[in-house]
Amino acid sequence: MKRAQAKRVAAAYIKELQPLIHEPVLVHFFLLEKGIEPPKASNDESFNARLLSLDWWIRKIISKAIKDREAVAILNGMVSRGRQVYCSDTNVNYVKAKQLENLIIMDSKLCVSDEGDEIPMLKILQSSMANPENRRAELMVRMAGFEQYADSIGHVGMFYTITCPSKYHRFSGNALNENYSCTPRQGQDYLTTIWARIRAEFNREGFHPYGFRVAEPHQDGTPHWHMLLFMPRDHAAKITDIIRDYALREDGEEQGAQQHRFTVKEIVKEIMTKDGIKKVSATGYIAKYIAKNIGFDIGLDSEEDTASTSDVGDRVRSWASVWGIRQFQQIGGASVTVWRELRRLKDQEIEDPQIRAARDFCVANDWASFLDLMGGIDIKRLDRAIQLLKKNEIDTETGEIKMNRYGEVIEKIIGIATLITEMVTHTKKWVLVNKPSMEATRAPGAGRSPWSPINNCTEKLE
Incomplete structure (x- = not known):
């Protein structure tokens, strides 16, 4: 299904839903009839905000169309050994095309920090778990x-x-x-x-x-x-x-x-x-x-x-x-997110002996010692020695807590903490921007960098 078609269907669904939005039972049956799973939300307001969001519906409708197409291929016996094993050729080609499209988009982006660092997005992807x-x-x-x-x-x-x-x-x-x-x-x-x-x-x-x-x-x-x-x-x-x-x-x-x-x-x-x-x-x-x-x-x-x-x-x-x-x-076991955050500290001096030892185990890829330091396998995650450090994101202009498009507080991981020590692992703020075009880089008197986050910021880097 093309996005334009999904957009028309989404608009029609929202129009049908608006009179029902405060009737949970009717909303439930509406979603059931359309074959759409209810949105996951932190409160009723954000739940309803998703149901009235054109973008949310477009994503769900396209995803359902892809699944329906695959379900028909399976029902017709096309997905099997000696035919199209695991997944239909149509959807294999679709997924490949989407991945290529995403790579092309990422190749046009730079990550720019508030300290002036610039990193091509493809380089970041290459060094991430996406590789x-x-x-x-x-x-x-x-x-x-x-x-x-x-x-x-x-x-x-x-x-x-x-x-x-x-x-x-x-x-x-x-x-x-x-x-x-x-x-x-x-x-x-x-x-x-x-x-x-x-x-x-x-x-x-x-x-x-x-x-x-x-x-x-x-x-x-x-x-x-x-x-x-x-x-x-x-x-x-x-x-x-x-x-x-x-x-x-x-x-x-x-x-x-x-x-x-x-x-x-x-x-x-x-x-x-x-x-x-x-x-x-x-x-x-x-x-x-x-x-x-x-x-x-x-x-x-x-x-x-x-x-x-x-x-x-x-x-x-x-x-x-x-x-x-x-x-x-x-x-079971310890948090891999804590593990990854500790690896960010590989070049830093650390006074806290517990965090320093944990960091050293992580940098040395010693998961067994890291697991032992974190309390072994019987301890609850909330009782482990080192926890993630999170905070609400603040709008620097207004001083207010930032919300996402559905009215939910944006909470971000900024580091790790023990009972006595906090360490920030995300020391810079990054934004994803468009790469400069050749024309922009040759333009006389351009002044501010053409890929400045102030000029060309497309989205905040998570």
Whole structure:
């Protein structure tokens, strides 16, 4: 759907909604009828502001049109092994085109600080988690750190796979499944819901497993989860029973459920080979899934065995983009945002010994020591030694607290803090501006820089 068409539909929806806006039940049914999820908002006013926002509706309508297009392709059997694995060609091409469009836009931008620094936006993207190399490296540092921490305290690693009931799968083997009735987004929602129930059960039992989960698609786009979790050995059997129980509660008696809906493997750290005892890394069990789903070559793909994982990487990323699926998630442990903020302090003198030690661990990519310093895996996040430092953004001209377009207070991370020390990690204010054109740079008597944030600021850099 083109933006102009979405804009016309959005305007019509808003016109219909205006008389209903203060009737929550009627609003709920209106959104249900249109197939749009209710907006997430901090209060009723910002909730209603989104519902009356043309931009909010345009984004939702376009996103729904993309999902609907993919759902039709899946229903028609186009998305499968040997055809268009994981994601339809139409949406793979759409996502690639949008990414290219975004790169072209970013290539036209500069980040300019209040101290006169200028950095091309593409350079910033290259050094961020948007770069697959950086994303993979950080995920592996954290995963290996969890394993090192587990080894140091005698915990074991367990590798779990959970998939959806048969009604979420368009294909059963190579045949169409006549019972199919749920989209990949609904499949992800199913997995997220049962995991929330599993976590609640863990909390009731006092269990704190930690590690990572990877969401990846079956041939027809149906998601399944791989999880590498570490835990005390005497908790492993009970934790496994809890996960198995919830994974099989829905349609657990259907054919093949016991064999395919839930699998578990304990990570044996040493195996006997003809050459003697070989050490085994638990991280290796999930590393291939991380690499595949980011797009690195790890050999032939398990679903499309005539193509390498690097060749289908675009299809997996397109699948995640179309359905809004978070591919990787840390389970338990310390905050990676605190970790990243501490890395910003790599060149600074730090008096606080706790912050200095934490910073040194982060710069050295020592996630295990960082996790230990932050209190281990049993402590609640709010009780950890180092917290994020946040503040409300203030309008420098009016002195008032800044609000977003929906009337919500803008809170920004500015650093980290302990009980006795605060350290600011964001010392400069940055804005995103247009690069100067060649004509502007050659213009005589230009005076102020043509890419000054005062002249050409397009948006505030988050």
